[in-house]
Amino acid sequence: MRIPVGRWRPRTAHVAASPWWRGAAAVVAGALPALAFPAPSLWWWAYLALVPWMLLIRTAPTWRRAALDGWLGGLGFMLAVHHWLMPSLHVFILLLAALLGLLWAPWGPLVRLMLSGVPSRARAAAALAVVPSGWLMVELVRSWEGLGGPWGLLGASQWQVPPALRVASLGGVWLVSLLVVAVNTAVTLLVSVRALRPTAVAGLLVCAVAMGAAAWWVPAPQPAGQVRIAVVQPGVLNGVGGAERRFARAEELTRELAGRQDVDLVVWGESSVGADLTARPAYTARLAALSRQVGAEVLVNVDARRSDRPGIYKSSVLVGPEGTTGDRYDKMRLVPFGEYVPFRSVLGWATSVGRAAAEDRRRGEQPVVMTVGERGLRLGPLVCFETAFPDMSRHLVREGAQVLVAQSATSTFQDSWAPGQHASLAALRAAETGRPMVHATLTGVSAVYGPEGERVGAPLGTDRSAAAVYDVPLAAGTTPYVRLGDWAVYAAVLVLASLGAVGAARSVRRRTAPGTPAPRARTARGSPVRPGR
Structure with missing residues (x-):
């Protein structure tokens, strides 16, 4: 056929x-x-x-x-x-x-x-x-x-x-x-x-x-010992009293770490404490007691209205056996609509359509490198969204951070691709900087990556409520990216500028080349002037 x-x-x-x-x-x-x-x-x-x-x-x-x-x-x-x-x-x-x-x-x-x-x-x-x-x-x-x-x-x-x-x-x-x-x-x-x-x-x-x-x-990072860091992931907690129940569950999991030798730091996830520690000294006392039991300082994240200045901040706060150590980092880069509404006077209606922030969080002023424990471990904290920005982790390492720590919470998107995507960013930040990165969350995925971006231990998935201890390898030396910065971006700009220059040069040559017909004269009405008229 x-x-x-x-x-x-x-x-x-x-x-x-x-x-x-x-x-x-x-x-x-x-x-x-x-x-x-x-x-x-x-x-x-x-x-x-x-x-x-x-x-x-x-x-x-x-x-x-x-x-x-x-x-x-x-x-x-x-x-x-x-x-x-x-x-x-x-x-x-x-x-x-x-x-x-x-x-x-x-x-x-x-x-x-x-x-x-x-x-x-x-x-x-x-x-x-x-x-x-x-x-x-x-x-x-x-x-x-x-x-x-x-x-x-x-x-x-x-x-x-x-x-x-x-x-x-x-x-x-x-x-x-x-x-x-x-x-x-x-x-x-x-x-x-x-x-x-x-x-x-x-x-x-x-x-x-x-x-x-x-x-x-590219030279591999030089080994420089290791530290033991515990990650506490409370998991999904349904029902009323979410903030207090989350704190209590994290407290319970942290107590399980008591007696485990040589834990240098315990890390809780983003928004793990729902009240300002200055205004609620009882919370500070409970955290200090945990620090004494475990024998290590606890890095918590406070999402609350501050008593010493107006507004709500998301802050990484280090707590030791005697209470807060004075090391505090306020989140600088906020999630559009999630933590603040851009041009709220115009786009404020977004709060009635989705889960946009009812009140804008306040921004921190500068990055902070914290000193942890008797060993003097230098810690660079980031909060959630900030792990997506290569320049922030690079800046912390240039300021002397030996370990990068991200405190995150993706529980709103628990059954989606978001938790895995977020955790994967820690591998890139570790490889870029040649420093290990600890990614601690409330409900998963929590994970740790070594100085070359390699996975350390088993991650805590979104179905886990647990505390895990990781032997985190430290590294010395400086990666080319930390030293040279975003040179690849500048190279791309140069390529596009060169393309534009070549195009402009060709255009000029075409207009000035011999034999190029000159534009025909036109009368006031726009019709060409013919010879002999």
């Missing part, structure tokens, strides 16, 4: 050219990278996940369509990576995703510029640097705290890949993102343009060699 191909082609072409089809395809393609993050944690998928999106953009018939494909793909990406926020923000998350998705609108034309048609070998080679640099600019802008912070950076999907973690110690999560997008760009060229397959293969080899060279060349 002969298939009437001619009858089907117009229908297929019509579907492919439909703006609705392209729009839906862009949203789905943009959502695909989410599978590389926990819980699926398909780290290898990150190296292919952008290919469908980029293949779609390179076929865009116009620059405007490419920008639209970039925007819709960005919308899909933000929805997929932050889908666990839906119970809190409801329909408001669609507006946020649409606004943040606009950041990818310029990336669409950039992809089309570098990959459309049959690029020359020079343009294809340049694309391996330009396209990742454009992506990194999007990640950098959306990493601003007011836009939601650096959650879901593509490089963060590689938190369990040792060579990628070594790359992070060289250039931070930013350099890992550049390499991941470069591989996606090379694969896009490989599958779309047959004539450029040698160039694409060469690009893949360069990326592989770069990652291997980083893993071989």
Whole structure:
């Protein structure tokens, strides 16, 4: 039987050219990278996940369509990576995703510029640097705290890949993102343009060699002993009196640590104490008694209105056998809508739609490095959302922190991907800084990572109510990322600036080249002046 191909082609072409089809395809393609993050944690998928999106953009018939494909793909990406926020923000998350998705609108034309048609070998080679640099600019802008912070950076999907973690110690999560997008760009060229397959293969080899060279060349952290740190995770507690019941359960679990030798520090999760310790001395006395029983200081997190200044703060407070030690850190970077409402006078209605903060928390003024115990252990505390920011952990290590400690609470999103995603960030911060990181939560996932980002001991999952002791390895030395900072970001800016300079130079040459027809003179009405008239 002969298939009437001619009858089907117009229908297929019509579907492919439909703006609705392209729009839906862009949203789905943009959502695909989410599978590389926990819980699926398909780290290898990150190296292919952008290919469908980029293949779609390179076929865009116009620059405007490419920008639209970039925007819709960005919308899909933000929805997929932050889908666990839906119970809190409801329909408001669609507006946020649409606004943040606009950041990818310029990336669409950039992809089309570098990959459309049959690029020359020079343009294809340049694309391996330009396209990742454009992506990194999007990640950098959306990493601003007011836009939601650096959650879901593509490089963060590689938190369990040792060579990628070594790359992070060289250039931070930013350099890992550049390499991941470069591989996606090379694969896009490989599958779309047959004539450029040698160039694409060469690009893949360069990326592989770069990652291997980083893993071989970057010095490993130098061992410097170890400390024993206990993590107390109360778990999910249903019923009334949540704050007091949570405190009592953490108190009970901490008592179980008594008699265990050489515990240097006990860490409770975020909002583990619901009252100001100055105003409630009974809580301070109970914590001091625990410190004496265990033989170690206790780092708690107070989420309460302070008695010495107006407003509610989230504060890491160190308590010893005699009471508070005077070391206190107030959280500096707050979660938009979760802990404060931006432009509350305009967006205050969000509190009636979802679980937005009824009252804004107050910000701390500066990071703090605490000194713990007789050994003088230098501790760098972070609170929840702050672990997503590479610059904060880097600053603490430059100030002398030997151990990074994050106090977190993701109980609002207990049965979602959020707890696993949050815990995975500690591996990246540890690898970037060459310092171990302890991630302690109220309800899981609590985990500890060594100076190379390697997992230490077994994590406490979201189904656990327990206390666990970890032998945390210490390290000396300074990673290139701590020493040099965000040089990968500056390199990406330089690549894009060079692209702009080349484009401007070509435009000037075209306008001034000999033989270029001069513009025709026009009459006052706009019609050309003809010779002889």
